[in-house]
Amino acid sequence: MDGCPAGWIAIMMPPGDPGAASLRFAATCDALLPGVAAMAIDIPIGLQSAGEAPRRRADVLARDYLSGRNLDGVAGVASRVFPAPTRPHLDALRSGAGYHDLAGAVPGVPKLSKQCYEICPKIREIDDLCAARPAAPVYEAHPEVSFAFLAGRTLRRKKSAAGALQRIGLLEAQGLRFAGLAEEAGALAGAGLDDVLDACVLALTADRIFGGGAFTLPDPPERDPEGRRRAIFC
Numbered sequence: 001m002d003g004c005p006a007g008w009i010a011i012m013m014p015p016g017d018p019g020a021a022s023l024r025f026a027a028t029c030d031a032l033l034p035g036v037a038a039m040a041i042d043i044p045i046g047l048q049s050a051g052e053a054p055r056r057r058a059d060v061l062a063r064d065y066l067s068g069r070n071l072d073g074v075a076g077v078a079s080r081v082f083p084a085p086t087r088p089h090l091d092a093l094r095s096g097a098g099y100h101d102l103a104g105a106v107p108g109v110p111k112l113s114k115q116c117y118e119i120c121p122k123i124r125e126i127d128d129l130c131a132a133r134p135a136a137p138v139y140e141a142h143p144e145v146s147f148a149f150l151a152g153r154t155l156r157r158k159k160s161a162a163g164a165l166q167r168i169g170l171l172e173a174q175g176l177r178f179a180g181l182a183e184e185a186g187a188l189a190g191a192g193l194d195d196v197l198d199a200c201v202l203a204l205t206a207d208r209i210f211g212g213g214a215f216t217l218p219d220p221p222e223r224d225p226e227g228r229r230r231a232i233f234c
Contacts, residue, residue, distance in 0.1 A: 001032060001041045002143070002199040003122045004191035008032060010039070011181060011203035015210055018175035021203060023184040025191075030129055033136060040141035040206040042198055043119070043126045044084035046223065046230025052086075058232045059083055061217035062145050070154040077154050080144045082113045085120060087224075090127060093120055130228055139233045141205045143198035145217070149234050150174070150201070158194050167197045176200055209233055 001010040006025070010032045013021035026032045033039065048056055062081040070077050085093075089112060092102060099117045112120075129136060148154045150170045156163035171178045181200060185191040191199075208214040214233045221231030 001029070001039055001202060002191075002195050003043070003119065004185075004195045006191075009185055009191050009195060009199050011176075011199045012036070013203050013207065015207060018204065018207075019177065021176055021181065021200075023181050023196075023199075025185075029125060029138075030133070030136075033138075036137060038137050038139060038206045038210040040139050040146075040202040040209060040233060041126065042141060042143055042202060043123055045126060045130060045138070045140040046221075046226075046228040047084060047090065047127075048086045048230075049225045050086075050088050054083075054086060056084055056230055057218050057222060058140070058230055062142050062232050065145055065217060066148055066154045069148050069152070072153065072156070074154055074156055077144075081142060082116050085112055085116055085123060087226075090120070090124060094124065131226070134227070139206070139209055140229065140231065141202050141233045143201050145232060145234050146201045146205045150204070158197060164193060164197070167201070171197070171200050171204075174204055176204075205234060 001008055007027035008025065008029050010024050011021050012024055024032055029041070044056070046056070048054060059081050063078045066077045066080060089102060099112070099114065102112055102117070126138065130138065147167055147170060151166070155166045158164060158167055168178050178200060182193065182196045185196045205214065216231040216233050218231060221229045224230045
């Protein structure tokens with residue numbers, strides 16, 4: 001599942017059957033959960049708390065994973081994994097802090113990137129969901145790591161023509177009917193091509209999670225002080 005401007009898009013598939021995948025859209029994540037055994041989502045779940053190191057091992061290891069498989073020397077691959085907010089960041093945002101207020105709101109913690117700040121409403125939504133439903137089958141994943149796993153190498157930028165074609169080819173090789181799913185997404189949610197690419201590869205990741213074939217960064221998964229998994233599944 002991946003966020004889009006209007007809410008969330010999810011690629012739903014029966015276990016082990018990518019060819020039967022279909023697209024669903026909802027304004028909230030919890031509306032997509034009924035009947036789902038495993039949902040992989042590109043949102044940080046387990047967060048660092050006050051007094052802990054500001055960077056999650058999951059993010060550091062995901063960067064290392066992409067850098068170590070950057071066989072084509074693609075520039076900027078480490079920046080594809082931006083640092084997650086800490087729980088104090090989230091608490092400040094819940095209290096009404098804006099982007100510029102956060103610069104010194106959490107002593108000793110680097111400033112949030114603008115990209116991370118812009119998805120913080122969705123991070124809060126998933127944080128609230130996990131607090132209300134601790135057993136919800138929601139797993140943090142990262143589409144770039146999942147694509148690198150499928151390809152055996154880090155791919156070119158997904159917003160480039162070459163990068164998009166690489167990803168479409170990988171998805172179709174797994175049995176997903178990408179063109180039909182992308183057409184559905186455009187009609188239902190106004191999602192961009194990159195949103196559909198990410199949702200598709202995360203559906204394949206969820207299938208591996210359900211089947212017991214996924215690995216995690218770190219392995220085994222850490223837990224944050226709230227008891228939530230602080231790990232990226234692939």
